[in-house]
Amino acid sequence: MKDNGSSRRATMLRHVTLAATTALIIGSFDGLWAARGSVYSPLLLAGLGAGTLAVTGAFVGLLQAALLFLVEPIVKRCGLRRRWQAAMSSDAKGDRRPVVAFHAWVASAVVVSTPLLLGFAALLKRSERIKEVALRDAVLVMGAAGALITVLVVSAMVRPIFESACKRLDGSWGLPRPRSQLLRYVLFVAVPAGLLLVPMFTEFGVKLGILAAPFALALFFAAEGLLWRLTQTLARKRREPGGRSGALLVRSWTGLLVVAVVISIALFEIWPQASAAIAAGRVTPSAAAWLQRITDVDRDGVSSLFGGGDCAAFDASRAPTLAEIPNNRIDEDCDGFDATAAQVLPELAPYYGQLSGSQKKRYNVLLLVVDSLRPDHLSAYGYNKRTSPYIDELAKDAWLFTRAYSQSSTTALSMPSMLSGRRPSTMQWKGGYPEAISSEQMLPEVLGQEGYDTRLAVNRYVVRHLKGLQRDFQQVVSVPEGADWKSGDYIISNVVSAVEDAKRSGRPFFITAHFDDVHHPYRAHRGKSVPSFPSLQRDISAYDRCIANFDNMLRFLGSYLEQAEVWNDTIVILTADHGEEFEEHGGTIHSRTCYVESVQVPLIVRIPGFEPQRISSRVALTDLVPTLIEALSLPADRFPVDGQSLFIPALAPGTAPADRPIFCSVFQLMSGRKNFFIRSVRTEKHALIYESLSERIELYDVVADPRESRNIASSNPDIVEDLRRLLGASATGNLWEARRFQ
Known part of the structure; x- marks a missing residue:
């Protein structure tokens, strides 16, 4: 027995x-x-x-x-x-x-x-x-x-x-x-x-x-x-x-x-x-990710087994997600060799530095951020449907940048990056729903110290989730319960109230208004008098109608600013925090990729006294902070920015680096999605998209293939390697650790 x-x-x-x-x-x-x-x-x-x-x-x-x-x-x-x-x-x-x-x-x-x-x-x-x-x-x-x-x-x-x-x-x-x-x-x-x-x-x-x-x-x-x-x-x-x-x-x-x-x-x-x-696969990727977590011996977020790629299983200072330190004879990022000084990011001059005294003043600033707005659905950018007649008029009196890119396809990363002038991959983040740590310098905090009246007008979703974005504004105004995703009228009203308050106080204003009217589920147009835009995809038709509805609201705001006699003293910036997907690469909505449809954004900048023009240089939303630092004559030494002033491509385009790398980062934030961590880098000729968890690499020739439909990574290993090194050099923050909040 x-x-x-x-x-x-x-x-x-x-x-x-x-x-x-x-x-x-x-x-x-x-x-x-x-x-x-x-x-x-x-x-x-x-x-x-x-x-x-x-x-x-x-x-x-x-x-x-x-x-x-x-x-x-x-x-x-x-x-x-x-x-x-x-x-x-x-x-x-x-x-x-x-x-x-x-x-x-x-x-x-x-x-x-x-x-x-x-x-x-x-x-x-x-x-x-x-x-x-x-x-x-x-x-x-x-x-x-x-x-x-x-x-x-x-x-x-x-x-x-x-x-x-x-x-x-x-x-x-x-x-x-x-x-x-x-x-x-x-x-x-x-x-x-x-x-x-x-x-x-x-x-x-x-x-x-x-x-x-x-x-x-x-x-x-x-x-x-x-x-x-x-x-x-x-x-x-x-x-x-x-x-x-x-x-x-x-x-x-x-x-x-x-x-x-x-x-x-x-x-x-x-x-x-x-x-x-x-x-x-439907099951194996999740199983491999789970096995990687339990075999991550040094707890640096990467395992040496099951495709994790950690080259030092017992050394947390070495992992594929870490930034390489040149010439120290240590392979920090596990790419097989130590980087040389030539492999770090190319130096980017942050400021134009040649504005005259009359060109710099304490302008008012109105930053209008339209969630999920794609430039190729605006008639000002060549769309064959007249969705945005007022934005077209605004663009004729401003700088219109034809190739502007956000630094993430999710608001939670893009907005803090936009207001700090820093890439998400270089910033320090708290765990939990991503929030920049308090030592990260944000523009509204400095403007408040310089005597500006700073306001943030947002919907209730942003109030609940983007706590770090709100902390640097003197006042945050929101909308009634139930108004999210169609709250533009309330946001416009809050902007008008903020302008009136600033006028009464005699202080310049910095107002950031974040509009959700173009955001999924694309219903803000319902009950409004806007034209129809037929499309084979119902979502695109509704999306275009939402843009037309927002354009009508923006016309009212523009008329008010002129009647309030602040138009000629106000810098107006119209942009988006990211783009939107309509199955170009199989997905919908946003917050999941760094393809061109997810990160290319409209950027229209009107600065009083400067001639309007269309600018084809590639720019990033991290460029807004150095632009405003120059225009408002703020202390530049307080901002360790990653961007470059827009005055350079506008006034001295020959000095703007043609092959400047522009980066994107996004990770799993939404319920009901597979875990992922995607980074990308864009140059004049190529876009590399790298999914860190599966190590999937995609390379696109953005000149010959602007829609990024043909992956040429396997036939161009040298270009892939060069761009991967740029990605590694750009990751000096703790975004990898912060994304593990889930």
């Missing part, structure tokens, strides 16, 4: 082997899925996915075995195994009450849960509008808990109805049916779980939010149970499970699992494209 220790070891080995095998099968199919439409071998990806998931499954099996050891005494004490056997009894002469009661409960639960599942699916769909991760997760958890409680309560109420039906079925056919345990499991567990959960994942995927993990585990356990029933059936058909052939089979299969795991780890080590290759 085996001792207790041997029995426990056998149980643990069985659970680990079973869970790893189940995960291996899932990983194989996931690898084949990832290979669809890719250039990689399906067999190679199937092996990579199988080994990666097998490791994850082994961990799950260990947890299963440990949980079983903990609950086993409770199961024995409560007689749960005996009750289950009674409910599954096929003895027609025995007590049939447990059999009838159990089947009645199952039938009533299935009937009650079906409409509730449809309702929960509707809740999932509507909850996509909730942008705060914690709030959306709370809504989903409460919805799932409410559905579960409802199933239990209502099932108990209607079970007597089903008991009579199940009693008749038991008398006629004899329950349980079918007699085969394997077939019963397939019909009543595996198939329902697949029909309920697989479509849920197919439809919503990571949009399940906090429920994705428990739903995935439920589906995994259903598959694992099916595999267990299948092996038990096969074992009974051969010989008793404890025989030597059974033990040999278990050991042999365990050895094959170990081989698969070793091959997977080796592929991640020797194949640089491994992480990028599996990125299209």
Whole structure:
């Protein structure tokens, strides 16, 4: 007779082997899925996915075995195994009450849960509008808990109805049916779980939010149970499970699992494209990310295994996300060599330095930021639909920059960058929803110290989330509850009030107004008198109408500024915090990529006394702060800016560096999205987009391919390497650590 220790070891080995095998099968199919439409071998990806998931499954099996050891005494004490056997009894002469009661409960639960599942699916769909991760997760958890409680309560109420039906079925056919345990499991567990959960994942995927993990585990356990029933059936058909052939089979299969795991780890080590290759999978990328987290020994945010790329597993001062220090004989960023001084960022002169005394004064400043506004949907930028007649008029009296880029495709990073003149990748951030630390110098704080009346006019979403953006303004004014995403009228009213207050106080003003009227869900135009702009994509049509609606509101504001006699003393800047996606690269909305449609923004700057012109030099939103420092004659030594004054491309275009690199950073901020961390660098000829978690690299020739549709990274390794070094040199802040708030 085996001792207790041997029995426990056998149980643990069985659970680990079973869970790893189940995960291996899932990983194989996931690898084949990832290979669809890719250039990689399906067999190679199937092996990579199988080994990666097998490791994850082994961990799950260990947890299963440990949980079983903990609950086993409770199961024995409560007689749960005996009750289950009674409910599954096929003895027609025995007590049939447990059999009838159990089947009645199952039938009533299935009937009650079906409409509730449809309702929960509707809740999932509507909850996509909730942008705060914690709030959306709370809504989903409460919805799932409410559905579960409802199933239990209502099932108990209607079970007597089903008991009579199940009693008749038991008398006629004899329950349980079918007699085969394997077939019963397939019909009543595996198939329902697949029909309920697989479509849920197919439809919503990571949009399940906090429920994705428990739903995935439920589906995994259903598959694992099916595999267990299948092996038990096969074992009974051969010989008793404890025989030597059974033990040999278990050991042999365990050895094959170990081989698969070793091959997977080796592929991640020797194949640089491994992480990028599996990125299209549904399960493997998340499993690899989880394995990277638990194998990150030095806690620097990067593992040396499973594609993490850490070249020093026990040294937190060396990782692919760290900035390289030139000529110190240390490879900080794990690119294989130490950088030289020539590999750091090219020096960028921040100021023009030749403005006359009459050209510099204490102007008022009105910074108008339109969330998600793309320049190629404005008629001033050549759009073939007249969406923005007033903006067209404004542009004729201002500097219009045809190639301006934001430093992120999410407001949370773009706005602090815009108001500090620094790239997100060079700034220091707090954990949690990204917020610049207090020592990061912001323009409104300095203007307040210089005697300006500083105001921020925003919607309630910004008030709730962008705390760091608000702290440097003397006053923050918002809109009524429920007005978000159509609040332009209130924002305009708040701007007018701020101008009037500044006039009464005799102080110059700095007003930043952040408009949400062009933001998804593109409904601000409803009920307004704006033209229609037909399009094959309904969202684009609504988006254009929202732009036209905003343009009407902006005309009113412009008329007011002229009548209030502040127009000729006010610098007016119209721009956006980022662009918007309409499936150019498969995505929609924003906050997820650094492609051109997500980062190219309109930039119209009117400074009294300067001649209007169209300027084709590439510029960044980090250029606004040095421009205002020069125009307002502020102390330049207080701002360690990354940008360059717009006076240089406007007044001395020959001195503006043609191949200036412009950077973008964005990471996962929204609920229901895969984890990602994307950085990009743009030069005159190329754009490199790098996803740090999967190490996916894309390179585009922006001259020949301005829409960035043809990835030429594989055929241009030297250009990729040069641009990656620029990316590494630009990452001197702590954005990598800050993004781990989630």
